[in-house]
Amino acid sequence: MSGSRRGSRVSSGVGVGGSGVGGVPVVSARARARRVARDERAERRRAGRSGFSNPANPRRSTVMTLVCALFAVYCLFPFVYLVVNATKTQADFTSTFGLGFGGSFALWDNLSLVFSYQDGIFGRWLVNTLLYVVVGAGGATLLAIMGGYALAKFRFPGRKAVFVVVIGAISVPGIALAVPQFLLFAKLGLTNTPWAMIIPSLISPFGLYLMWIFSEQAVPVELLEAARVDGAGEFRTFWQVSLPLLAPGIVTTALFTIVATWNNYFLPLIMLKDSDWYPLTIGLNQWKDQASTAGGQAIQNLVITGSMVTIIPLVIAFLLLQRYWQSGLAAGAVKE
């Protein structure tokens, strides 16, 4: 049995006879790791003596680290700005230095104000967003898994057409779809309901692509054939044999569809007019616009704090699931 599929990125010189299809002699993984580590140490010593550079274990470069640190600062400073300014009152926000703290520490006040402003509509937006993410992104992931699996493991009539149409569809501008989508949904009486947000979210061409590439690699054909020979139906094979093998790819796809749904701005902008159905993104934008409407009260402190609350769940998800999105994308890149 070729039971041990490696889900993670191959990080060192493994892969010498490691991924054989039929019965590779099972060496204990720990002993193997020990041996690899020992070999690497020896190799480093040898390289040090002979003066050859060793691409697997190069000397760390401080200059390069500093240059990259500049870029990391660029990437991270807006987060710092957000967190710092979430601690300021509206008065402090407009009067004190952008990256410095204000006269008073108002983070907790801001947070409670965010959730109580306009009868706590922010909480409603948060719940809406969660609904769209769970149903929309969850459904999109499921459809992408099944579709990608079909494209990878079956040669069905029309398969090429599916591929060409989906790739073509990726390059159709959002607006080309949005206007007729809106008109169509309006005719069906679906605008201004959660369905207008959920149904279009169900399709993720990128997710389909990821799952296709991933299925191709993660599910060995002979395993499927064995299940079929044993008399399992296609769906049973899918649920019990393929799905567990696809887990890392599924997490990656889910992460990307969740981000796409959570961050969607354009779709709800056109589909939803009733602020009770807004997701967070549209709600925040509406709060921001309040400052520029006639007689509107500027609430930048709430916009900033609300923005922070909006991104926290995704940032946490990305930090916790690092292993998955990295290995999943690595699998996606293999074909290219």
Add this chain to the structure above:
Amino acid sequence: MVAPSVPVVRGSVVPGSVRGGRRDWRGWKFMLPFAVVFVFVFIVPIVYAVWISFFQRKMIGGTVFVGFANYARLFADAQFWDSVRRVALFTVVQVPVMLFLAAAMALALDSMKLHGSKFFRISTFLPYAVPAVVSTLIWGFVYGAKYGLVGSLNGLLGTDLDVLAPSVLLAAIGNIVTWEFTGYNMLIFYSSLSTIPHSLYEAAAIDGAGEWQIVRRIKLPELKGSLAITVIFSIIGSFQLFNEPSILQNMVPGNAVTTYYTPNMYAYNLSFSGNQSNYAAALAIVMAVITMAIAYAVQLRSMREQMK
């Protein structure tokens, strides 16, 4: 376990023809749900858009068939071409800058010469998790000359910078987009680099290749493959530019962000405030054709090679 004696080639070829030449429809069981929803939210709207683009709503007589009149009007519409020029300029400048940064960062991470490379990987990718609304809000506040960071700096240094002035506004938007998507592209590059077997580097080193030679002869050719994907997605993305300028619209003093700043904004304003859905549909179709033509011309072919 005895597998049926089917020659397996690299685990990717499926013996669909095992049972003789019969056509194998089983795949549709799994493809169908995606296909049905896809037809409903993609194909039907596109067909519908093409259909309504041949009509016009008149004051008298309601909606009437006008043939290609909307398209004729579009080709003479200076505002439309203005917006197309703007996104084209944006694409030509922003996409190479972003992809260069992404590739450089990916190579740096892959070289394993960084202290704390895990930190760099996650911090470059993190902006991707931020919604366009939030990143535009943050950068909008940062840019603000009145009470933003730029304003504070101006007060501190006695300068008179205005990054939201009409002449540099596009660059300011480019910066936001670069901030949002460099990490994403970096990750695609980085993933493809990490699939290179390390034995190849070792072999190269034994043959006397230096680090730069390894980068030039092994890593850059590998990046070419993933470049296809990133270029296509980036071109498509920047031709559809909408969120950033439209959210910035009333954070920018004056009317620097016009209603026809990008083709997408123009179409949006035509159909939702101008009540000219038919004309907007024609615009959307022309943009779709332009985008697809460019994407194809650039590199779609390499993606299609997968279908062999």
